[in-house]
Amino acid sequence: LVSRKKKPENTIIDIKGEKIGDGNVHHVMGPCAVESYDQVSEVAKAVKSKGVNLLRGGAFKPRTSPYDFQGLGLEGLKVLKKVADESGLAVVSEIVNPADIEKAADYLDVIQIGARNMQNFELLKAAGEVDKPVLLKRGMSATISEFLNAAEYIIAKGNGNIILCERGIRTYEKATRNTLDISAVPILKQETHLPVMVDVTHSTGRRDLLLPAARAALAIGADGVMAEVHPDPAVALSDAAQQMDIPTFEKFMDELQAFSESG
Ligand code: PEP
Ligand code: MN
Numbered sequence: 001l002v003s004r005k006k007k008p009e010n011t012i013i014d015i016k017g018e019k020i021g022d023g024n025v026h027h028v029m030g031p032c033a034v035e036s037y038d039q040v041s042e043v044a045k046a047v048k049s050k051g052v053n054l055l056r057g058g059a060f061k062p063r064t065s066p067y068d069f070q071g072l073g074l075e076g077l078k079v080l081k082k083v084a085d086e087s088g089l090a091v092v093s094e095i096v097n098p099a100d101i102e103k104a105a106d107y108l109d110v111i112q113i114g115a116r117n118m119q120n121f122e123l124l125k126a127a128g129e130v131d132k133p134v135l136l137k138r139g140m141s142a143t144i145s146e147f148l149n150a151a152e153y154i155i156a157k158g159n160g161n162i163i164l165c166e167r168g169i170r171t172y173e174k175a176t177r178n179t180l181d182i183s184a185v186p187i188l189k190q191e192t193h194l195p196v197m198v199d200v201t202h203s204t205g206r207r208d209l210l211l212p213a214a215r216a217a218l219a220i221g222a223d224g225v226m227a228e229v230h231p232d233p234a235v236a237l238s239d240a241a242q243q244m245d246i247p248t249f250e251k252f253m254d255e256l257q258a259f260s261e262s263g
Contacts (some may be wrong), residue, residue: 011161015109020163028054029050029249030057031228031243032239033059033069033236033239040057053089055091057093058076058238059076059079077104096114098123101130113136114137127157128153128155128157135162138167140167144187164188166185166188166198168180177242179203182216197222210242227244227249
């Protein structure tokens with residue numbers, strides 16, 4: 001059902017008026033994790049002032065180590081909902097437990113399924129049963145075919161509002177956190193009718209590569225870019241090394257916009 005052979009025209013997903021997949025770019029920006037109301041609200045103001053209408057922030061954090069910050073959970077979703085109501089932004093946040101999907105739909109505009117859960121089939125099925133767009137990230141060791149099968153699990157349950165997100169894959173290369181598989185973008189666009197985004201933060205893991213990776217993503221046909229922004233990355237509870245502070249984010253957006261307009 002995700003195949004372009006089944007449905008030749010692009011799927012356009014309307015999220016609070018942002019029409020993802022309409023040929024214009026729509027970015028998703030915000031902190032790695034929700035840490036406090038003040039933190040999210042400060043980032044939301046910066047994001048909105050740069051014309052980005054989709055705000056991200058993790059409440060349930062799938063951390064590699066059990067001793068790292070695990071997120072604020074439901075409290076974090078409540079913070080996002082409050083900021084969304086005040087700012088008019090749409091909010092995107094990861095859900096890791098199938099039992100939380102229905103409740104999460106009351107707080108979020110988009111349900112994110114993360115790389116570590118791309119083949120959590122019960123989670124995929126649960127996301128397929130709610131009337132809420134899903135941002136599905138590629139697993140860190142998933143082939144494109146496995147990625148498409150994961151999306152198929154969601155659409156097979158009735159939810160076709162899926163945004164695919166390339167976020168880098170695990171290779172032998174250690175210069176970046178993951179290897180951004182940029183050619184996945186046009187392949188996914190050719191093979192499916194779904195919008196495709198590129199997460200430049202988790203793929204590169206390097207602040208100095210965010211802008212060139214974002215430019216490459218737009219040049220190759222992505223529908224938008226995801227990146228992380230924090231008021232004070234040095235004290236962030238997760239991903240301190242690659243989140244942008246607000247002045248850096250503003251410069252990033254100005255340069256990305258100039259690039260889009262030049263193209
Ligand atoms: C995230 O976007 O918050 C995240 C954890 O990314 P990924 O699932 O791609 O590692
Ligand atoms: Mn992160």
